[in-house]
Amino acid sequence: PGTVMLQVRVAQVAPGLLLVLAEDRTQARRLEAIRRDFVVNVSHELKTPVGALSLLAETVQDAADDPEAVRRFAGRMISESQRLSELVHEILELSRLQVAGALKDIAVVDVDAVVAESVDRARTGAAAKQMGFQVGGETGTRVFGDPTMLVQAVRNLLDNAVRYSPAGTTVGVGVRTCEGLVEIAVVDQGVGIPAEEQDRVFERFYRVDPARSRETGGTGLGLSIVKHVAADHGGDVQVWSQPGRGSTFTLRLPVAAGPVPTAAPDDRPQ
Numbered sequence: 001p002g003t004v005m006l007q008v009r010v011a012q013v014a015p016g017l018l019l020v021l022a023e024d025r026t027q028a029r030r031l032e033a034i035r036r037d038f039v040v041n042v043s044h045e046l047k048t049p050v051g052a053l054s055l056l057a058e059t060v061q062d063a064a065d066d067p068e069a070v071r072r073f074a075g076r077m078i079s080e081s082q083r084l085s086e087l088v089h090e091i092l093e094l095s096r097l098q099v100a101g102a103l104k105d106i107a108v109v110d111v112d113a114v115v116a117e118s119v120d121r122a123r124t125g126a127a128a129k130q131m132g133f134q135v136g137g138e139t140g141t142r143v144f145g146d147p148t149m150l151v152q153a154v155r156n157l158l159d160n161a162v163r164y165s166p167a168g169t170t171v172g173v174g175v176r177t178c179e180g181l182v183e184i185a186v187v188d189q190g191v192g193i194p195a196e197e198q199d200r201v202f203e204r205f206y207r208v209d210p211a212r213s214r215e216t217g218g219t220g221l222g223l224s225i226v227k228h229v230a231a232d233h234g235g236d237v238q239v240w241s242q243p244g245r246g247s248t249f250t251l252r253l254p255v256a257a258g259p260v261p262t263a264a265p266d267d268r269p270q
């Protein structure tokens with residue numbers, strides 16, 4: 001009754017305020033639903049590798065007197081644990097990005113360095129499929145942001161390009177400036193994405209072909225992370241794709257003016 005009285009009083013004093021309060025409540029409910037969905041999805045995703053690990057452990061136990069079988073199953077346990085730890089890492093990363101102000105080390109960032117570092121990290125996975133990267137386009141562009149998060153975003157696009165392309169193909173990385181935005185495009189000659197799925201691939205845990213993603217070790221969170229990183233930098237990510245021909249993912253970030261600050265000798269970590 002107290003609340004009702006208060007609402008009646010507020011309605012008399014400031015009718016607009018009630019509308020704001022109601023909107024706030026709708027927004028809070030929407031956020032709560034998103035959070036609940038996320039928890040359900042996460043639990044579901046964690047169940048698969050955890051189940052596989054426990055099954056493998058039981059098998060190892062039963063095969064104790066067959067060293068060759070033990071070695072084989074132990075190897076599979078290692079790859080399942082790696083998958084689990086990658087999944088946990090990406091879940092934490094995404095939860096962090098969903099909180100406002102997640103960017104930590106904001107600075108003017110050299111895009112060439114971000115691309116070089118991302119390519120470097122994606123190289124091992126690419127080499128395993130006899131794939132390589134061809135980097136080209138404009139050099140010397142700068143954006144304002146968190147270099148670690150930007151490397152993570154570009155790396156996710158490169159990993160996907162490798163994951164969803166046939167062995168032996170090349171992944172292109174192109175940089176250009178267009179209308180105040182630096183565009184980093186990752187171009188592959190892979191399986192492509194059907195038009196009706198292209199918006200959905202940025203949703204958490206959405207996969208066009210769940211069986212293939214499981215096989216290739218995807219977590220279903222990569223593009224969702226890219227989307228959040230882009231948005232936190234005032235940019236976006238776009239996709240162009242043709243099934244059977246390939247895909248191009250373009251990360252667009254506002255251009256930063258001015259030089260990249262270099263640490264003065266005294267500021268360097270000891």
Ligand code: ADP
Nearest residue numbers: 160161164201207208213218219220221222223
């Ligand atoms: P995953 O970890 O499964 O790769 P992502 O969020 O990175 O998750 O991508 C979501 C889905 O989008 C993938 O499962 C895949 O179906 C599709 N996808 C992403 N990148 C590409 C690409 N370069 N080529 C074809 N399909 C892609």
